[in-house]
Amino acid sequence: MxxxxxxxxxxxxxxxxxxxxxxxxxxxxxxxxxxxxxxxxxxxxxxxxxVVPGFVDIHVHFRDPGLTHKETLASGSRAAAAGGFTSVVCMANTKPVMDEPELVRAFYKRAAREAVVHVYTVAGVTRGLAGEELTDFAALKAAGAAGFSDDGNPIPSARLMRQALEEAGRLGLPVIAHEGDLSLVADTIVNEGTAAARLGLGGMPAAAEDIQVARDVLLAGLTGGHVHIQHVSSARSVAIIRAAKVRGVPVTAEATPHHFTLTDEALLTWGADAKMNPPLRSAADVAAVRQGLADGTLDAIATDHAPHTPTEKAAGLAQAPSGIIGLETALGLTWTELVQAGVLTPAQAVAKLTYLPARIVGLAKGTLRPGAxxxxxxxxxxxxxxxxxxxxxxxxxxxxxxxxxxxxxxxxxxxxxxxxxxxxxxxxxxxxx
Structure with a gap:
């Protein structure tokens, strides 16, 4: 062609x-x-x-195996293609969890048959994503894991996180961290603020994210292991990551389109379809996330594509699962909210959708040079x-x-x-x- x-x-x-x-x-x-x-x-x-390199999304949930009433490798990869994504990295919170090499190998065999784009997977940091015992990182890397993440569950123990960073660092792979101190969650995972109060809900303060981001960049500095911070949502977390990068800490981070576009006021209009984890936050937090993208503190744009059924989302804010689908709206939101708004240049936006996320997980993607x-x-x-x-x-x-x-x-x-x-x-x- x-x-x-x-x-x-x-x-x-x-x-x-x-x-x-x-x-x-x-x-x-x-x-x-x-x-x-x-x-x-x-x-x-x-x-x-x-004409740009194929987009790379390092944070998606295709729910396959085990939750295929929400999404499959086939449907998720087609949504990716429609959104311009040619490579995606699935999270490990499937059923069963991607915590054994044979499950990872089986995943890749099926992806080769069923997906229309390149589909990769991370493996769990801990067995069953339970936060108690590390998986066999070396065996999982040999099976094809692109990194290690308990996404959906923060790693509760600093000692375990240190061990994970040390082991992943020896293998040259990132620990991909979902940050949030669950002891600070009240009734539900919505932002602690005026919107939650109007809805009669207790919320999660931004400090819940900030505390673990601070812990994990300190541990990355201690161990030399690469920590990647997922879906950054708070102004203070952006500041912590920025300061860590100045010190040379091996930390990267991503922002989602919903966190650089919406505030928690969206809950009042959209209800559970605006319930995220981490939650949508204040206008000041949105502004900080945008600034973090502009100055390079936040390296990548990732969708956290999280499919759920209408029945699940209809359960009400307190009971409904968190997350939204994002692959087919990512370019439009990036171009509208960031490029047209003057936050990012076209080149910066494309970089955060292509080679920068690819580099985080070691994929040889995101370039148009001859031979690629x-x-x-x-x-x-x-x-x-x-x-x-x-x-x-x-x-x-x-x-x-x-x-x-x-x-x-x-x-x-x-x-x-x-x-x-x-x-x-x-x-x-x-x-x-």
Whole structure:
């Protein structure tokens, strides 16, 4: 295939301009201005569109195995393709938990058969995500684990977290940390503030996150192990991570579109579809998360794509599970809330969706240099569209963004040089197998 006439943006190589891309045998074969089509070469017209490395999301929940009434490898990967994501990293809180090498190997075998994008998985830090006994990190890495995380559950013990960072550090993989002191949770996981008070709920103060972020960056400094902080939501956590980076601590961090877009006031409109973990917080926290993205404190944008059924979300704020789906709205929210708002440049936004998250978990993704995998996202940065969950490829519909007008829309997604999404339609795997 020859991709012609697009504005190529490859932050990993500081490249921006009008270039054509030639794809052969699943790789980028050539990049240059005004390349001529070769005999038998399909030409994809990218005039007026932006051509970037395939997006990489290092924080998704595909609920497979064990919770496939919410999402599957097949449906989740199709939602990823529709959102422009060519590589995703699944969390370990499946049923059974990804805490044994044979489960990780089985996951990859099924992903190769069922998924239309590259799907990776982390393994649990602790057995059963129970926070008591470390898993066999070396065996899990050998099986293909991209890192270690008990996401959904904070690691309660500082001693255990130290051991995890030491062991993961020896293996060159990150410990991916969900932060929150659960002893500070009151009735439910919503932010302690005026919205919770109006709803008659006790909440979780931002300090619950801040305390564990501070603990874990101190432990990363002590051990030299790489800690990656997930879904940062509070201003003080941003400040703690910023100060740790200045000291040279091996810490990286991510922000989600919902945490850089919404405040806890969304609970009053959207109810349980705005219930997250960590919770949506104040306008000052949102501003701090945006500033953290702008100054590099927060390295990556990750969706924390968390599907739940309508019945589960209808249980009320106190009982409903936390989380929203995010793969199919991520680009639009990033472009609308960050790029158009002047928080990030286009290059900064693309970097946080491509090579920077890939680097955190050691994936050789996120670049358009010749010889790289031909994983490519092509989008219209000027297209406006309305979020309609009924049109999503995800099996679930839990989002507080329904009806919102966004700018920035994916047109094509290519994985290994093969078109897997085109103008609203995911191509079924048989079409390109």
């Amino acid at each position: 020859l991709i012609k006439g697009g504005l190529v943006l490859d932050p990993a190589n500081a490249l921006q301009g009008r270039y054509d891309l030639r794809l052969k045998a699943g790789k980028i074969a050539a990049l240059g201005p005004e390349l001529s089509a070769e005999p038998g070469e399909e030409v994809l017209d990218a005039q007026g569109l932006m 995998d031909a994983d490519i996202t092509i989008f219209d940065p000027n297209a406006t569209w309305e979020v309609d969950p009924a049109r999503f490829y995800s099996q679930s519909r839990n989002t507080p963004f329904a009806g919102r007008r966004l700018t920035g829309q994916v047109r094509y997604t290519l994985v290994g040089g093969r078109l897997v999404y085109a103008n609203g339609t995911v191509l079924e795997k048989e079409a390109f197998a």
